[in-house]
Amino acid sequence: MKTTTLKLALAGVLGLSSLSSLAATELENLMKDDNQWAHPRKDYANTGYSRLSQINKGNVRNLKMAWSFATGVNRGHEGAPLVINDVMYVHTAFPNNVYALDLNDNQKIIWSYFPKQDPSIQALLCCDSVNRGLGYGDGKIFLQQNDGKLVALDAKTGTKIWDVQVVDTKKGASNTNAPHIIKDKVITGCSGGEYGVRCYISAYNIKDGSLAWRAYSTGPDSEMLIGDGFNKENPHYSSLSLYEDVNGGNKEGGSFKALTKDQLKFPEKELGTRTWLKPQAMQNGYEHGGGPTWGWYSFDPALNLMYYGTGNPGTWNPDVRPGDNKWSMTIFARDVDTGMARWGYQLTPHDEWDYDSMNEIVLWEAKGKKLATHFDRNGFGYTFDRTNGTLLVAEKMHPFVNWASKVDLKTGVPIKDPKFSTHQDYNAQGICPSALGVKDEQPSAYSPKTGKFYVPLNHVCMTYEPVESKYIAGQPWVGATLTMFAGPDGVMGGFMAWDGLKGKSVWYNKEKFSAWGGALVTSSDIVFYGTLDRWFKAVDAQTGKELWKFQVGSGIVGNAITYSHKGKQYVGVLSGIGGWAGVAMNLGLSNETDGLGAAGGYKELTKWNAAPGGGGMNVFSL
Amino acid sequence: MMKLRYIALLAIALPYAGNAGISLVSTIDNKPLAIPGAMFDTPAAKEFMSSGKNTYLGNADAIKTGKKIFQMYSCTACHGAKGEGAVGPNLIDDRWNYTKNANDQGIFETIWAGTAGGMGAKGAGAMVPDDPTQGLSPDEVLKVVAFLRSNAVKH
Numbered sequence: 001m002k003t004t005t006l007k008l009a010l011a012g013v014l015g016l017s018s019l020s021s022l023a024a025t026e027l028e029n030l031m032k033d034d035n036q037w038a039h040p041r042k043d044y045a046n047t048g049y050s051r052l053s054q055i056n057k058g059n060v061r062n063l064k065m066a067w068s069f070a071t072g073v074n075r076g077h078e079g080a081p082l083v084i085n086d087v088m089y090v091h092t093a094f095p096n097n098v099y100a101l102d103l104n105d106n107q108k109i110i111w112s113y114f115p116k117q118d119p120s121i122q123a124l125l126c127c128d129s130v131n132r133g134l135g136y137g138d139g140k141i142f143l144q145q146n147d148g149k150l151v152a153l154d155a156k157t158g159t160k161i162w163d164v165q166v167v168d169t170k171k172g173a174s175n176t177n178a179p180h181i182i183k184d185k186v187i188t189g190c191s192g193g194e195y196g197v198r199c200y201i202s203a204y205n206i207k208d209g210s211l212a213w214r215a216y217s218t219g220p221d222s223e224m225l226i227g228d229g230f231n232k233e234n235p236h237y238s239s240l241s242l243y244e245d246v247n248g249g250n251k252e253g254g255s256f257k258a259l260t261k262d263q264l265k266f267p268e269k270e271l272g273t274r275t276w277l278k279p280q281a282m283q284n285g286y287e288h289g290g291g292p293t294w295g296w297y298s299f300d301p302a303l304n305l306m307y308y309g310t311g312n313p314g315t316w317n318p319d320v321r322p323g324d325n326k327w328s329m330t331i332f333a334r335d336v337d338t339g340m341a342r343w344g345y346q347l348t349p350h351d352e353w354d355y356d357s358m359n360e361i362v363l364w365e366a367k368g369k370k371l372a373t374h375f376d377r378n379g380f381g382y383t384f385d386r387t388n389g390t391l392l393v394a395e396k397m398h399p400f401v402n403w404a405s406k407v408d409l410k411t412g413v414p415i416k417d418p419k420f421s422t423h424q425d426y427n428a429q430g431i432c433p434s435a436l437g438v439k440d441e442q443p444s445a446y447s448p449k450t451g452k453f454y455v456p457l458n459h460v461c462m463t464y465e466p467v468e469s470k471y472i473a474g475q476p477w478v479g480a481t482l483t484m485f486a487g488p489d490g491v492m493g494g495f496m497a498w499d500g501l502k503g504k505s506v507w508y509n510k511e512k513f514s515a516w517g518g519a520l521v522t523s524s525d526i527v528f529y530g531t532l533d534r535w536f537k538a539v540d541a542q543t544g545k546e547l548w549k550f551q552v553g554s555g556i557v558g559n560a561i562t563y564s565h566k567g568k569q570y571v572g573v574l575s576g577i578g579g580w581a582g583v584a585m586n587l588g589l590s591n592e593t594d595g596l597g598a599a600g601g602y603k604e605l606t607k608w609n610a611a612p613g614g615g616g617m618n619v620f621s622l
Numbered sequence: 623m624m625k626l627r628y629i630a631l632l633a634i635a636l637p638y639a640g641n642a643g644i645s646l647v648s649t650i651d652n653k654p655l656a657i658p659g660a661m662f663d664t665p666a667a668k669e670f671m672s673s674g675k676n677t678y679l680g681n682a683d684a685i686k687t688g689k690k691i692f693q694m695y696s697c698t699a700c701h702g703a704k705g706e707g708a709v710g711p712n713l714i715d716d717r718w719n720y721t722k723n724a725n726d727q728g729i730f731e732t733i734w735a736g737t738a739g740g741m742g743a744k745g746a747g748a749m750v751p752d753d754p755t756q757g758l759s760p761d762e763v764l765k766v767v768a769f770l771r772s773n774a775v776k777h
Contacts, residue, residue: 119738119739119740120740120742122740123700123710123740123741123742125709126699126709127709128709194696194699465703467693467694467698468690468693468694469693469694469695469696470694470695470696472695472749472750472756473750474742474750475695475696475742475749476696476699476700477696478696478698478699479693479696481693481698481702481703482703483703583708583709
């Protein structure tokens with residue numbers, strides 16, 4: 001299996017090398033051109049940073065809506081459009097329609113694409129029928145439909161060039177991620193952590209949609225593309241067991257004590273199977289081990305490494321999957337040509353709270369070091385040496401994080417607090433953060449000018465009760481019930497600037513609700529982001545002071561972008577409330593505990609939004 | 623195909639309730655539901671088939687078991703821990719996507735064979751077409767309903 005994949009990958013690379021380098025060059029040039037927004041987070045490094053500076057602190061108060069575009073689709077509009085050579089490509093929530101708008105002709109529709117998807121697919125989408133956007137490369141627009149189909153469309157005409165089925169919806173898998181074009185590959189993920197799907201990340205050849213490589217999140221090393229040299233500099237990341245059981249471990253009253261470095265046994269192989277200790281809920285737990293990969297993928301061309309995170313192990317009931325459950329909750333660095341893993345670090349071993357690690361990894365440099373920073377759902381902000389995965393910083397993003405006291409930098413293992421360990425048929429109280437995380441998918445931005453990160457945040461805690469549940473292919477397999485409520489600050493969200501070297505917030509603003517929209521930062525030191533109560537805001541990157549705001553039609557869960565057209569700078573954001581935070585409202589729920597517990601705290605959203613949230617693109621200029 | 627033939631054969635061989643009983647229809651298309659009569663194998667299931675009444679309502683043991691089943695089949699994923707709704711509709715208020723769900727026969731039909739709105743069939747033989755051993759028995763459906771009704775909130 002592995003050799004075939006590798007041979008195919010090699011053949012693909014050799015056969016297409018001349019064409020692919022052209023395609024890569026075109027996209028890389030577009031990324032460098034600040035008039036464009038050609039990649040989901042603008043560049044390979046996932047910065048969400050633009051050098052455009054026409055809109056500055058002196059004039060930002062004069063921003064006016066330039067135009068808007070209603071998508072005709074309701075519910076959560078995550079992600080952002082692409083802007084390439086005076087055309088804006090807009091995607092929608094399910095059924096994932098695509099519109100190409102001509103910026104040279106009053107945003108007239110050049111072409112549109114309407115996928116035909118079975119409505120029952122919506123039932124597979126745990127957290128609203130979202131889609132996080134499009135990819136561009138080789139003259140093609142790429143759409144990853146919710147039903148698992150990856151489609152390549154001619155960017156000029158919208159004509160379908162090829163399509164391929166990425167995941168099996170019959171097994172409960174689906175897709176919500178944006179396809180990311182890296183060199184001559186289309187990288188795409190997998191959703192289904194709540195359906196017992198064994199997820200993977202896939203690379204398709206941009207020319208014809210043939211599979212270049214696929215790496216599973218769990219299972220044998222050969223299927224995870226883990227080989228020699230993996231975790232070479234940090235062999236302790238490949239330990240068989242990071243904790244010892246206290247009071248029986250996986251049962252009520254039990255907990256897990258982190259081992260010290262001299263107690264760890266490493267390096268070990270085949271951890272994707274061997275850290276699923278017996279007895280599992282299923283015969284081989286890893287076969288339904290989850291590890292979804294629906295985040296934002298970054299890439300370092302010099303190292304030829306791509307970075308992404310994996311999500312929760314299946315099921316949410318930790319007692320029935322003893323062991324560290326590798327490689328769920330892991331950040332991987334992989335060679336983008338072969339898929340082989342260079343390093344992998346598990347952030348939340350043996351997860352007990354649904355703290356997925358699929359949030360973005362942002363690449364940056366400081367003090368001559370190649371770094372990577374990641375804000376995890378588990379509430380810690382991490383900075384790594386991205387060449388080899390060495391953990392440099394792991395600090396709480398907010399003091400309310402209580403499931404762990406700290407991360408031991410020597411081992412990389414979080415020191416769990418036994419008080420917040422979760423067990424079957426026991427309703428654990430007061431766990432912070434909630435499963436939504438201190439931050440979820442809403443991406444942060446990084447400014448090389450200020451050297452700081454700008455991070456949208458949740459401030460929500462939870463109760464968590466694991467329960468027995470039965471795996472049946474294609475059916476939900478959750479295994480816990482939870483309720484969510486506002487954190488100790490008395491609000492449900494926040495927004496902060498973060499120093500990635502010190503692991504400290506520089507400034508912190510409270511937000512009434514989760515800030516579920518992705519951030520943009522510009523070289524004029526302005527940060528843009530949207531909120532669930534419909535505000536699109538500009539704040540000062542140095543101080544967090546609000547400089548401007550405008551209220552759009554529905555709550556914002558999309559990412560802010562900027563581009564310029566005919567010499568004029570524009571900023572824009574999708575509106576349309578939804579996603580995990582807004583899903584309850586979209587379904588018209590109003591009880592305290594509605595919506596995976598989300599509606600209770602978010603109940604007041606109904607005072608700010610019509611439901612379901614209507615999708616739209618909002619564009620502003622001076 | 624396999625499944626259709628299987629169920630059709632069973633339905634012919636074991637008609638489920640005779641003239642005196644209720645007739646069940648699918649919430650999706652209103653067509654008759656072919657559930658083998660032998661599956662109504664408890665006093666409560668038999669009573670339901672003859673009168674449409676759920677004798678488990680208010681029965682503490684049945685409610686407790688119903689809760690377990692509700693969790694076991696991850697109904698909680700879409701409908702919340704108590705049926706209060708999450709990504710799927712609220713099942714304990716008085717607003718229904720299908721008004722018949724307010725009565726015991728209606729909600730039984732909806733759970734058994736699913737809806738066109740994303741809810742998959744949960745009845746044995748209907749849930750996983752090629753594996754009739756998966757899914758809820760009629761008796762289990764009645765217990766789940768008893769659990770949901772016990773959580774009902776009046777607005």
